[in-house]
Amino acid sequence: MKIGVFATEIIRKIYGKSLDEAGPLMRDFIKKTFKVLNELKLDCTEFSVKLDTLEKLCKITREVSNITLLLHEPGGECSAANLSYLDSEERKHVLEKLKATVDYAAAGGFTVVTVHPASYNPRAPGYAYSDVHYKYLEPREAWETSIKYLKYLANYASRKGVLLGLENMPTAVCIKGKVLKTPHFGKDCEELLKILSVVNSESLKITLDTGHANTVCQPADYIEELVDRVIHIHIHDNDGRYDQHAPLGTGIIDFNRFFKILRENNYSNTIVVERKIDEFTLSDIEKIKQWWRAPKSIYLNKFKEA
Numbered sequence: 001m002k003i004g005v006f007a008t009e010i011i012r013k014i015y016g017k018s019l020d021e022a023g024p025l026m027r028d029f030i031k032k033t034f035k036v037l038n039e040l041k042l043d044c045t046e047f048s049v050k051l052d053t054l055e056k057l058c059k060i061t062r063e064v065s066n067i068t069l070l071l072h073e074p075g076g077e078c079s080a081a082n083l084s085y086l087d088s089e090e091r092k093h094v095l096e097k098l099k100a101t102v103d104y105a106a107a108g109g110f111t112v113v114t115v116h117p118a119s120y121n122p123r124a125p126g127y128a129y130s131d132v133h134y135k136y137l138e139p140r141e142a143w144e145t146s147i148k149y150l151k152y153l154a155n156y157a158s159r160k161g162v163l164l165g166l167e168n169m170p171t172a173v174c175i176k177g178k179v180l181k182t183p184h185f186g187k188d189c190e191e192l193l194k195i196l197s198v199v200n201s202e203s204l205k206i207t208l209d210t211g212h213a214n215t216v217c218q219p220a221d222y223i224e225e226l227v228d229r230v231i232h233i234h235i236h237d238n239d240g241r242y243d244q245h246a247p248l249g250t251g252i253i254d255f256n257r258f259f260k261i262l263r264e265n266n267y268s269n270t271i272v273v274e275r276k277i278d279e280f281t282l283s284d285i286e287k288i289k290q291w292w293r294a295p296k297s298i299y300l301n302k303f304k305e306a
Contacts, residue, residue, distance in 0.1 A: 133183065
């Protein structure tokens with residue numbers, strides 16, 4: 001298994017600004033970031049940047065060979081969540097932006113691009129992002145339309161040699177102190193697997209987010225159903241109520257059991273801490289390494305059996 005953190009969070013911590021604000025200093029920012037990653041002996045890293053920044057970034061990252069590179073979709077108008085827009089021209093615009101993202105990922109040596117399942121207009125109170133619900137199709141049409149576009153995008157990614165990781169979504173978020181439901185597909189593992197089944201492309205896998213999963217059930221229970229489809233993992237903690245991006249071990253996630261399932265299934269892909277860089281980051285990395293190591297008792301039992 002390859003362990004990492006978000007490169008863009010390292011940059012924010014060191015320079016006090018985002019990579020999108022780096023301008024002509026981008027190469028220096030990246031050079032310093034990879035130096036930190038090497039000092040921490042990490043194997044992978046993920047970037048989350050705007051599309052115009054990605055165009056410049058891929059010219060730098062294609063020179064990197066000693067670390068696995070991952071990419072989060074640019075978000076905003078470039079998010080796969082918007083493949084369910086009510087306006088067909090806007091949907092096509094989103095698709096073109098996502099195709100450009102895949103192009104840059106291929107050019108920059110990124111192996112996986114994490115994308116979000118579609119959003120929809122819930123036509124009900126208690127949901128987050130109510131100010132933009134009108135821009136989306138209602139659930140049935142949103143599902144059918146987004147699946148069509150996701151099939152196209154997966155086939156496009158296949159031709160470019162890039163894997164898409166469809167990220168499971170949280171059931172709730174907290175906005176201004178109010179916990180609200182999320183109008184997204186792909187919250188529970190059954191629906192996430194249904195999307196993969198209907199799209200039916202070897203280029204569409206799963207980015208498993210532990211914090212999002214924990215708003216549905218214990219992540220160990222969640223991943224047990226689909227571990228063979230997981231190509232990448234975002235790891236963080238919470239108390240189960242909503243997405244919090246808390247330090248590992250401060251919430252209720254049973255990481256010992258989660259990593260036991262990963263070991264038993266020979267998971268060898270990437271896992272990235274998806275949080276800001278702070279005083280808990282080094283502890284997060286060490287905890288992942290500890291949880292990943294098989295307990296001594298396993299080896300003792302195997303020795304006795306032999």
